[in-house]
Amino acid sequence: MSATPLQPGSERRRQLRQQRRRERLRNLWRFLVLLALAGGLGYGLLRQGWVLTGPDQVEVVGSQQVGTDQVVQAVRLTFPQPLLGLHPKRIADVLAGALPVEQVRVSRLMAPPRLRVELVDRQAVARAQRRTAKGSEQGYVDRFGHWMSIGQGQGAAAKASSGLLVLGWQARYRPALALVLEQRGRIGGDITQIRFEPDSSLWLQSKRLGKVRLGPADAQLGRRLEVLRHLQQELPAKVKGRQLQSIDLSDPEQPELGLPSTPGQAAASREP
Structure with a gap:
């Protein structure tokens, strides 16, 4: 019994399927070769190029x-x-x-x-001093209150304010110091000293206002600085040229002013 010959259309479709199959195989081999080349190139770049x-x-x-x-x-x-x-x-x-x-x-x-x-x-804005286990250490502080050693501040020392000194620096006082440094221009540019006492009390030394006690470096410091700004504007007209000795802002709602005695007050105080 003889095989039935394929119709011309069926033979043509069979040849097309084989041709497409061979083309897919060639494309697959091309892809694998390119992938291997790319992998080798990438490995070479990682090992030798990007080093x-x-x-x-x-x-x-x-x-x-x-x-x-x-x-x-x-x-x-x-x-x-x-x-x-x-x-x-x-x-x-x-x-x-x-x-x-x-x-x-x-x-x-x-x-x-x-x-x-x-x-x-960093830019050093003031000279500073702190106590360490080895004794007193000199350095600088930047505008954020960060400590800068003498070595770190060498390049910026010339820009540090020669008239401002920070005493008693400790890391826990840094936020309070940064706030005072930020407000310095508003509370008086004549501040020569910022001092932290062992009991955490914060003091300022001003040529115009004398000694200013700001109390503890706590959450009320911002309010105390606000009151100090107000006093900076109002006091000159009230003290009539008398040099202030001190201001106590421990209680910002009740500031205490230390004024020198007038000649009349001094004589009265000496009377029996």
Whole structure:
């Protein structure tokens, strides 16, 4: 019994199916070859192309005080170093705590491979002194009240206010100090001293107002500074040229003024 010959249309469809099958196989092989090439190229870039081979690939911008060597030392960066193995956020956190800077931004750049570190320097605004286990330590503070050692403040020391001194600095007083520094221009630019006592009392020394007791560095400090701003404007007309000796704002609702005695008052006080 002989096989029934295929119709011309059926033979043509069979050939087309085979042709499409062969074309799919060729496309699959092309894809696999391209995938292997891309994987090899990517592996090569990761192993050889995107690698920091030395400090010259660490780019530090924006700072007049901090250089590449200080950044590399602070991060403890070793070379060669795969660029994609570095974590910009972690590096920024380390640098913010180790260097005299206000802001840090770290980014990885691929072409050419390098680590870019953008810094904003701290500016010392006052000389400062604090007590440590080894005794008294001299330094500086920035506008946010952060302590700056002599070494950290060397580049910014010339910009520190030579007429302002902060005594008794402690980390727990930093928010209060930052608030006073922020308000300094409003409460009188003639403040020469900001002092924290061991009992947490905060004092100011002003050429115009004398000694100003602001009381404890607590939540009412903002209110006390507001009252001091008001007194700064109103007192000159009331004291009629008499030099104030002190102001006590421990209770901001009842300020106490220390005025020198007039000649008549002094004579009366001596009478029996």
